[in-house]
Amino acid sequence: MQKYYTPDIETASRETIVALQNERLSATVKRVYENVPYYRRKMEAANVRPEDIRTIDDLHKLPFSYKQDLRDTYPYGLFAVPMKDVVRLHASSGTTGKQIVVGYTKHDMEIWDECVARALTAAGCTDEDIVHVSYGYGLFTGGLGADGGARRIGATAIPVSSGNTQRQVTILKDFGSTILCCTPSYALHIAETLYACGYTKDDIKLKAGIFGAEPWTNEMRKQIEELLGLKAFDIYGLTEIIGPGVAFECEAQTGMHINEDHFIVEVIDPDTGEVLPDGTQGEIVFSCITKEAFPILRYRTRDIGVIVRGKCSCGRTLCKMTKPRGRTDDMLIIRGVNVFPSQIETVLIEQGYSANYQIIVDRSNNFDSIEVQVEISSEIFSDTVKGLSVRAKELSAALKNLLGVNAKVTLMEPNSIPRSEGKAVRVIDKRKLLD
């Protein structure tokens, strides 16, 4: 069985990787400087010219990129190629009403497929496997990303997408799926439904699962492995960089190998922006060095982690990142969907509600739930029960429309949400997501 999808890269010497990175970085910097006015202005403001960036040691001279940059240039302002060369768009939550948009050329799609194919191969996937993809298909990168990797290997992809869990169970059983790709919380939910339908792991053929898009613990890994009878692998990625496949776990399960021939990783102090030595915890920053349409440089992921270098017991030499240990911002991930409290606030205000609200996130039966409690005025509060329930439903529909997830709405009496003397406590997250 093939152990690596691209052995020359995955087991390359450090010199080979660094030489590739140097060459690709300087070419990318030149290209964005010439093709993206926004980057040119940012580089000019930082007093850096493309010829100043010759090797990865010069990377720190470049300004950082932020989600805000995507918002300021919405939708296509950071694209480095003409639209006629863009063959795919994806999008993900912005911090307020608008999504952030990314584009891919044909070549970018090939790179993406390759990155995911490496992850699938590391989990033991070959062209004989049946890959059941329960990540959402659509603007979210999970479904089509996993699908592209499976196709690249020549495996059989089943584009089930997420939802309708009983049907997922039937398909797993009847179609003989051998690899499951979905969020880890959904994997557990599928497992529970399997057993609730009267089946066990012996009725299905899964051997591996590739789970990501949200934080999960090693305890959760054990539970999933036990219930579904498979080996569970982590996969990391973000829309702004490429989607799933920025980093992937191997059989050693001691961190995720970063596809360093495509993405340069740095760890920085989130407060000062200073680059930290390997092995130190900090914010993870990526630069894309092969992408054509959306080659974002020094992107602040807001994910906190540690980079580990040195050859892995699997034989790969690509450096590894730990599971993200948290975020430097307030982004929540609800059933794999990114949600910012500020998006919720935008909807509340637009719908005429007050900014006295609280967001309660919980997990039961491995299913994330989100409740928005919002205070209403005494006039509204004295409405009939029916009137209040209509209002709550309308607000819930508006939230679903913008966030893409169902939120329970509770309309609260005036002055019932605790006031804070300092920063308002907007989010109460009752889930235990870290080890």
Ligand code: DLL
């Ligand atoms: O979640 C891409 C993806 C799809 C990754 C399928 C893996 C599998 P976004 O929706 O842009 O992209 O969300 C990116 O999700 O910054 C992390 O905070 C979080 N995240 C992604 N993978 C993991 C993981 C996709 N394995 C954000 N563990 C990232 C923990 C993860 N958090």
